[in-house]
Structures are given as C-alpha cells and as structure tokens.
Amino acid sequence: MTKERPLILVTNDDGIYAPGIRALVKAALKFGDVVVVAPDKPQSGMGHAITINSTLRVEVVHAHEGAQSWSCSGTPVDCVKMAVNKLLSRKPDLCLSGINHGANHSINVIYSGTMSAAMEGAIEGVPSIGFSLLDYSIEADFNAAQHYAEQLISFVLKNGMERGVCLNVNIPKGPVEEIKGLRVARQAQGTWIEELDERTDPAGRKYYWLTGRFENFEPEADDTDAYALQHNYVSVVPVQFDLTAYNVMPNIKQLEGI
Amino acid sequence: MTKERPLILVTNDDGIYAPGIRALVKAALKFGDVVVVAPDKPQSGMGHAITINSTLRVEVVHAHEGAQSWSCSGTPVDCVKMAVNKLLSRKPDLCLSGINHGANHSINVIYSGTMSAAMEGAIEGVPSIGFSLLDYSIEADFNAAQHYAEQLISFVLKNGMERGVCLNVNIPKGPVEEIKGLRVARQAQGTWIEELDERTDPAGRKYYWLTGRFENFEPEADDTDAYALQHNYVSVVPVQFDLTAYNVMPNIKQLEGI
Numbered sequence: 150m151t152k153e154r155p156l157i158l159v160t161n162d163d164g165i166y167a168p169g170i171r172a173l174v175k176a177a178l179k180f181g182d183v184v185v186v187a188p189d190k191p192q193s194g195m196g197h198a199i200t201i202n203s204t205l206r207v208e209v210v211h212a213h214e215g216a217q218s219w220s221c222s223g224t225p226v227d228c229v230k231m232a233v234n235k236l237l238s239r240k241p242d243l244c245l246s247g248i249n250h251g252a253n254h255s256i257n258v259i260y261s262g263t264m265s266a267a268m269e270g271a272i273e274g275v276p277s278i279g280f281s282l283l284d285y286s287i288e289a290d291f292n293a294a295q296h297y298a299e300q301l302i303s304f305v306l307k308n309g310m311e312r313g314v315c316l317n318v319n320i321p322k323g324p325v326e327e328i329k330g331l332r333v334a335r336q337a338q339g340t341w342i343e344e345l346d347e348r349t350d351p352a353g354r355k356y357y358w359l360t361g362r363f364e365n366f367e368p369e370a371d372d373t374d375a376y377a378l379q380h381n382y383v384s385v386v387p388v389q390f391d392l393t394a395y396n397v398m399p400n401i402k403q404l405e406g407i
Numbered sequence: 408m409t410k411e412r413p414l415i416l417v418t419n420d421d422g423i424y425a426p427g428i429r430a431l432v433k434a435a436l437k438f439g440d441v442v443v444v445a446p447d448k449p450q451s452g453m454g455h456a457i458t459i460n461s462t463l464r465v466e467v468v469h470a471h472e473g474a475q476s477w478s479c480s481g482t483p484v485d486c487v488k489m490a491v492n493k494l495l496s497r498k499p500d501l502c503l504s505g506i507n508h509g510a511n512h513s514i515n516v517i518y519s520g521t522m523s524a525a526m527e528g529a530i531e532g533v534p535s536i537g538f539s540l541l542d543y544s545i546e547a548d549f550n551a552a553q554h555y556a557e558q559l560i561s562f563v564l565k566n567g568m569e570r571g572v573c574l575n576v577n578i579p580k581g582p583v584e585e586i587k588g589l590r591v592a593r594q595a596q597g598t599w600i601e602e603l604d605e606r607t608d609p610a611g612r613k614y615y616w617l618t619g620r621f622e623n624f625e626p627e628a629d630d631t632d633a634y635a636l637q638h639n640y641v642s643v644v645p646v647q648f649d650l651t652a653y654n655v656m657p658n659i660k661q662l663e664g665i
C-alpha cells in the first residue's frame with residue numbers, strides 16, 4: 150500500500166494572485182498535493198474577520214500551476230472554513246498561509262489576516278503555519294522566504310504540531326546568505342503609535358488614512374520575535390488562542406461578591 | 408479643585424443605533440462624560456479587522472442623548488483608534504464596547520468585533536470592558552445587562568485594570584432576578600462546527616451562508632465562561648493579547664539547528 154501524499158491547503162490575505170502565495174505554493178508542491186483557497190482580492194488587516202451578514206462565493210480559477218485553486222469572496226478565515234468544511238475531500242495534513250507581503254511580528258499577530266487564517270487552521274485541528282516577509286514591495290524577493298518555508302513545512306509534516314497551536318514565521322528581507330538562521334521566540338510587547346493622516350476630498354469633506362509606526366516596548370529583550378528579526382534571524386513564534394489572563398483572575402475574584 | 412468626571416468612550420460592533428449600545432450609554436452616563444464613536448453600520452464578526460486599504464470617515468450624529476456621538480465608516484477597532492488618536496480631547500479613563508446582541512464566550516472572543524474593540528482599548532492603555540448579551544433578538548431585554556454593566560463600570564473605575572488586560576463580560580438572557588450573580592472564569596475550550604449552507608441564486612450559481620453550532624470541548628469543567636453562563640451566571644473573563652504558546656517553545660527549539 151502506498152502512503153498517501155500529504156494534502157496541503159494554502160491560503161493568504163494578499164489575494165490569490167499575489168507573488169507571495171506563488172512562492173508558498175511552489176514550496177508546498179515539493180511535499181504534497183496542494184489545494185489553494187484564497188481571497189479573490191487583498192484582505193490585509195482583516196484580523197479574524199468572518200462573513201456572517203452576507204454570502205460567500207467560490208470560483209475555480211487557474212491561478213497556480215500544479216495546484217487546484219479556488220478564489221473566494223470572503224476573508225482569509227472564511228477561506229479556511231470553506232476549504233475544510235466544503236471544498237476539500239478530506240481534512241488537510243497541513244494549512245499554510247502567506248507568504249505575506251509585510252511583517253506580522255509582535256502585536257501584529259492580532260491584526261493579521263495571514264495569521265488569522267493559520268489560527269483558524271489550528272482551530273480546525275490542522276497543523277498550520279503563517280509566513281510573512283519583511284518587505285511590502287510587489288517586487289519583493291521571495292527566495293529566502295521560500296527556502297525557510299520548505300524547512301518549516303518539512304519539520305511540521307515530520308513532527309506534527311500540538312493541537313490548538315500554529316506557527317507565526319517572519320522572514321527578514323534580503324538574500325538567504327545574509328540570514329543567520331531560525332530563532333524560536335515569544336511575541337514582543339509593543340504597539341502601533343497611530344497617526345490618522347487627515348485629508349480633504351474634492352468636495353471639501355475630511356477623510357482619514359490609518360497609519361503609524363510600531364514601537365517595541367522591550368527593545369533590549371533578546372528572546373522576542375522583533376529582536377530576532379532585527380538581528381537578521383527568521384523568527385518562529387508558536388501561537389495559541391486561549392486569551393485568558395490567568396494571572397489576573399485572582400485580582401478580580403472579589404467581583405463575585407458584588 | 409473639583410475632580411474631573413471620568414471620560415468614558417463607548418463603541419460596539421452592531422452599529423451606533425443598535426439597542427445594545429443605547430443601554431450601555433445609559434449605564435455609562437451614571438459615572439462620567441460619555442463619548443460614543445461607533446460603526447455607521449453593523450460590523451459583527453469583524454474580529455480585529457482594521458481599515459488599511461481604504462479611507463475612514465467620521466460624522467457627528469445625534470444618536471445618544473447626553474453623549475457626544477460620532478459614527479465611523481470603519482470597523483470597531485478603527486473606531487477606538489480614531490477616538491483615542493483623533494477625536495477625544497484626552498485619553499479616556501474607560502473604554503466600553505457593546506452591549507453586543509449575542510454571545511461572545513469561549514472561542515468567540517477572537518471572531519468578535521465587540522471584544523476586539525475592548526482589546527484595542529487595552530492595547531491603547533485604557534481600562535476596557537466588552538459586554539455581550541446572550542440574546543440575538545432586536546427586541547432583547549437589556550435591563551439585566553445594563554444592571555451588571557453598571558456594577559462592572561463602577562468596579563473598574565474604582566480599581567483600575569492591569570495594563571494590557573480587558574474584561575470579556577457575557578450576560579445570560581432573562582430578567583435580573585433570575586441571574587445568580589457574577590463568576591470570574593477562563594475561556595472555555597471549544598469550537599464552531601461549521602455548516603456552509605449551500606444555495607442557488609436566480610441565475611443558477613451557487614452561493615453559501617456561513618453557519619454552524621458551538622461545541623464546548625469541556626462541558627463538565629466548572630471554571631469556564633460557558634459553564635457559568637449555562638448555570639445562569641454573568642461570566643467575566645480577563646483577556647490579554649500575548650498569544651505566545653510558551654509551553655510549546657521547548658518542543659520546537661530544535662528548529663534553531665535546521
């Protein structure tokens with residue numbers, strides 16, 4: 150009896166035709182049968198959004214050579230739900246998301262459509278990895294990212310993943326020779342310092358662009374993803390979705406007496 | 408010198424005219440000056456989505472008696488960013504989100520626009536609470552929810568909140584006399600069993616509604632939010648946003664040798 154080839158689901162948040170997902174599909178094809186279910190348009194910053202007040206559509210597209218592909222009208226999380234619960238013939242062995250055009254370290258994990266798709270894979274009980282490259286350019290070089298994606302796909306297919314956990318992988322910009330290796334890290338504490346860029350439309354009405362810069366609250370800590378990336382390592386953060394602040398529970402226990 | 412009245416920001420994900428936010432504004436007005444910045448349309452299931460590929464607009468509206476109100480074209484998280492970084496004259500003392508029409512216990516915390524707004528408040532360093540009532544009806548009775556909202560607003564204004572933590576409060580359906588009190592709880596483990604309801608449009612093309620039912624993986628555990636709600640208690644879960652799976656880090660340390 151021949152062992153079945155792994156079934157690998159690929160999605161992203163930049164849309165099914167983005168260069169980053171092409172690199173990820175190429176990496177995945179070396180390890181198994183690949184099915185792509187990805188948004189029909191860019192969905193950056195969608196966080197863990199799902200479509201509940203409107204309908205979803207999927208369409209077969211010829212977007213990726215060697216991989217069956219569907220474009221989906223919904224968010225990255227919708228794509229994973231649609232794939233696992235409707236389109237795939239069996240539960241996938243691996244769910245990959247990305248490669249995102251832009252960083253998803255630190256607090257960005259909660260705003261990121263890329264990482265939300267990976268988390269949704271983990272919620273569905275599928276070992277999952279989200280990949281992001283620290284380069285927003287449409288001309289970005291995905292070679293190093295693809296190289297490390299292959300290493301991580303191989304590792305997770307071989308070793309599996311704890312249920313309810315996925316990996317958040319960020320890859321520095323630049324050629325593979327300049328990257329120093331991988332670091333297992335924790336999510337850095339930090340935040341976006343927002344600047345709402347105010348403009349005036351031709352009719353004289355104000356509108357805003359959300360913009361800002363990331364501030365690392367602990368730039369000296371050497372065990373964070375932000376630190377690893379700054380020192381040209383690929384960062385790998387295991388991510389889970391129990392958000393309970395267990396350490397705070399005793400402090401508010403008195404609420405039960407109200 | 409008179410002590411300044413607390414400044415309370417109120418938002419939600421059901422839109423600025425939803426009955427639930429009216430009840431929350433009424434509760435907040437008993438404790439301070441209230442500013443409402445809330446979505447101009449329903450934004451349920453938006454998770455931690457933010458608007459980065461299009462622009463944001465805000466408009467002064469007369470939506471809530473006694474409270475200055477802006478409607479915003481963005482998501483619940485956008486509303487908090489807009490309020491704190493642009494519209495408010497000073498950092499608010501409290502950020503309230505809700506009262507959501509429908510439950511946000513267990514895994515729902517990551518899909519919920521209501522809770523993402525509260526988390527965004529906490530990210531901005533503002534003590535924050537998200538409220539949800541276990542009743543989806545537009546005719547829902549918010550009296551009990553308003554009663555408990557007042558208790559929690561009073562508690563948090565008096566005691567403050569650890570930085571980076573917000574409260575996820577769910578209130579059972581029904582009159583206040585039938586509710587047994589408050590329980591500090593952890594997020595129950597569970598998931599949505601998805602059913603993609605397939606239909607055919609008048610042109611003969613398929614479309615889908617995302618639907619499903621929640622499955623609690625640990626119905627016997629008596630320290631979860633789902634358990635508290637099932638036994639007619641208000642559940643209060645402290646929520647934080649470091650998603651690192653610290654226990655898994657040693658298991659994947661070998662990745663550094665790849």
